Amino acid sequence: MQAKDLLQLAEQFGxxxxxxxxxxxxSQYNRLTKAFSKVDKLRINYAMKALSNVAILQLIKEMGAGLDTVSIQEVLLGLHAGYAPDKIFYTPNGVSLEEIEEVNAMGVQINIDNLSILEQFGTKHPTVPVCIRINPHVMAGGNTNISVGHIDSKFGISIHQLPHLLRIVENTKMNIVGIHMHTGSDILDIEVFLYAAEILFDVAKKFKNLEFLDFGSGFKVPYKKDDIETDIEELGKKLSKRFNAFCTEYGKDLTLIFEPGKFLVSEAGFFLAKVNVVKQTTSTVFAGIDSGFNHLIRPMFYGSQHHIENISHPKGKERFYSVVGYICETDTFANNRRISEIKEGDILCFRNAGAYCFSMASNYNSRYKPAEVLWINGEGHLIRKQENFEDLLKNQIPLPIAAATV
Known part of the structure; x- marks a missing residue:
């Protein structure tokens, strides 16, 4: 997309x-499928927690993907978007047995990540096809909040608990059809990924009737000019060869599954905000925008960097700015960042705003959530309206008059 298109959309939709x-x-979907074209059975399940707008789900469904979900609400959204139940994988963490049973009744593939629920579910539903999420104890990812495969992680069943896992499966006669792992996000070194894959293969050998192996995702995308990223093509070449060899060893062609979220949508997203005020202090020039961590929390939560451009005056002389929000907290998007000279009323564009941006938005300070637009075939289509005051009050219940007197 070009700056003029973004400016036009900001003018049109606010x-x-x-x-x-x-x-x-x-293009990202095509890139991933091409990288693993040597695998006979490949399945891409979009990790919808990255961006869960129904229109985006429908768009990705048309590309041929399934869904990776983590809650019953995401499952319901996937079904609403038109996904068949057998195209949806459900990988929760810390949920009740009742929620898992409710999702199972919808015909969705269940993925269980702890021994307690595995035993309870297997005892009650031994014939249901179940996937098991293991924790390979591999530290990977760009931030501790998104590194989920290490020894202290709450996610997955530890590979050191494999004897207990096998005993539960044997005692319940469960129908185990898949093994799953996810080590974290922003994984750059493909050798780390390949190392974790060998652990997954070793665990898979313990089960006789598998149908698939789910390698999760976590591919790193570039966040700034000349930034490094996961070499998907090299990973595809090496892992495809190793996966095919394992299938030969296993005696059966298994399905290779990935769960990309950020990889598919991060670079496709742009966040546009207007500059309310330019504030000069003794040492800093602040550009205060009409947004805050209520709309984009990743820089504050993860320390993530989003490239920021002044698309109103892209060729202006660069100056150093700290870009901050209007929330009554310290909500700094960037410190001393070189940006083309900013004036009040300019539109700033945040890149890589497709993943874990709107999906983590809130109404903090009673601010409205913004609108969402899909740019397709050279046109902008509104796929979520901006909230209004009625939306803030929608589920609130006023205090009865009789109870208001104390």
């Missing part, structure tokens, strides 16, 4: 505004 480029999502 700001703050999230914009998603359908063509970029498609």
């Amino acid at each position: 700001n703050p505004l999230y914009v998603y480029d359908a063509e970029k999502i498609q």
Whole structure:
């Protein structure tokens, strides 16, 4: 997309505004499937927690993907978007047996990540096809909050608990059809991924009737000019060869599954915000925008970097700015960042705003959530309206008059 397109959308739909480029999502999907074209059975399950707008789910469904979900609400959204139940994988963490049983009744593939629920579910439903999520104890990812495969992680069944796992499966006669792992996000070194894959293969050998192996995702995308990223093509070449060899050893062609979220939608997203005020202090120039961590929390929560451009005056002289929000907290998007000279009323564009941005938005300070627009075939289509005051009050119940007197 070009700056003029983004400015036109901001004028048309207002700001703050999230914009998603359908063509970029498609190209990322094609890139991943091409990298693993040597695998006979490949399945891509989009990790919808990254961006769960129904229109985005429908777009990705048309590309041929399934869904990776982590809650019953995500499952319901997937079904609403038109996904068949057998195209949806459900990988929760810390949920009740009742929620898992409710999702199972919908015909969705269940993935269980702890021994307690595994034993309870297997005892009650021994014939249901179940996937098991293991923890390979591999530290990987760009931030501790998104590194989920290490020894202290709450996710998955430890590989050191494999004897207990096998005993539960034997005692319940469960129908185990898949093994799953996910080590974290922003994994750059493909050798780490390949190392974890060998652990997954070793565990898979313990089960006789598997149908698939789920390798999760966590591929790193570039966040700034000349930034490094996961070499998907090299990973595809090496892992495909090793996976095919394992299938030969196993005696059966298994399905290779990935769960990309950020990889598919991060670079497709743009967040547009207007500059409310330029504030000079003794040492800093602040550019205060009409947004805050209520709309984009990743820089504060993960320390993530989003490239920021002044698309209103892209060729202006660069100066150093600290870009901050309007929330009554310290909500700094960038410190002393070189940006083309900013004036009040300019539109700033945040790149890589497709993943874990709107999906983590809130109404903190009673601010409205922004609109979302999908850019497809050269046109912008509104896929979520900006909230209004009625939305804030929608589920609130006023205090009865009789109870208001104390």
